[in-house]
Amino acid sequence: MTPAPTGKPKVLVIMGSVRAGRHCPALAAWVAGIGQAETGLDFELVDLAAWPLPMDDEPNIPATGLYMQPHTRKWSEKIAEADAFVFVSPQYNWGYPAVLKNAIDHCHREWHGKPLLIVTYGGHGGDKCAAQLRQVAEGLDMRLVPTMPALPLARGMILGAAITPDTDFREQIPQVRQGCRELAAMAPAP
């Protein structure tokens, strides 16, 4: 999923969960595949499990851009080089997962002005998580895609049963396509 430089806008698909047994990699890859086919933009998966960012390990507030830790600088560069974002995230206790908020809060200006598509999943699709993430993204001056695809998980899926996105979320495919098209329309021209 990491394409060579193409001159096309780069979309990072950031996974909101690092839990063992998570559905996030399957769902994020599925969303990225739809986005790639629908828009032709470069979609790249970002697994936060591969980005250890200790919580609040920086002495300065991120708005200053003065990062002391090598991992923060690397993360900052990763976000700065991207043109648009998709968050694919579970809902935890009517809110967003700590690991996603931690990754967001490690940067500041790197997010400004960039388009964001939010895709959530949960017992009721994760709409409360999406609304809270939307407020955070507004605080960071991101440009929000109007469509917010929400994938409802059956009880068995929540407890760990495997997911086949193309069949389990067939009804949501048009919404994901629509969100990706809106994202591409908002992304900067190549």
Added chain:
Amino acid sequence: MTPAPTGKPKVLVIMGSVRAGRHCPALAAWVAGIGQAETGLDFELVDLAAWPLPMDDEPNIPATGLYMQPHTRKWSEKIAEADAFVFVSPQYNWGYPAVLKNAIDHCHREWHGKPLLIVTYGGHGGDKCAAQLRQVAEGLDMRLVPTMPALPLARGMILGAAITPDTDFREQIPQVRQGCRELAAMAPAP
């Protein structure tokens, strides 16, 4: 601040920030002092920096109560033994800090039915963080104190200038007192 068992309701004052240079310990101690004087309940400070809880390190969802890690079990016992809570938290990017959400999400039933006072701080007092935390607490069936003290930080304080709560937040003292009285009224009888 860790009192011997007294038969009085135990209130844990949980700090929402672990950042170097944070104002949270000073503010949490100030809130706990006001609460102790106002209500006579046992207020105990909880510094999440002393509670390393790796993000999403448990294979099962917390609602099952099946914890595999010793640190999760210890945290679960800590929350289970408390009668009421105060969250003292900064607002980060119009939301709550990852470290606080991570500590919340590591448990589930341990929070149910218990009263919670939310005290926030930030450039505008942190009211957006308070509202999001309120939604999370509702998702966990906690009983929310109506008063939500919000402490506005001056620009210099945000950048690290020292805080003297009794003078800097003199105007908010009645609100903190009121919140603590409401918390005590909602806490179970000794």
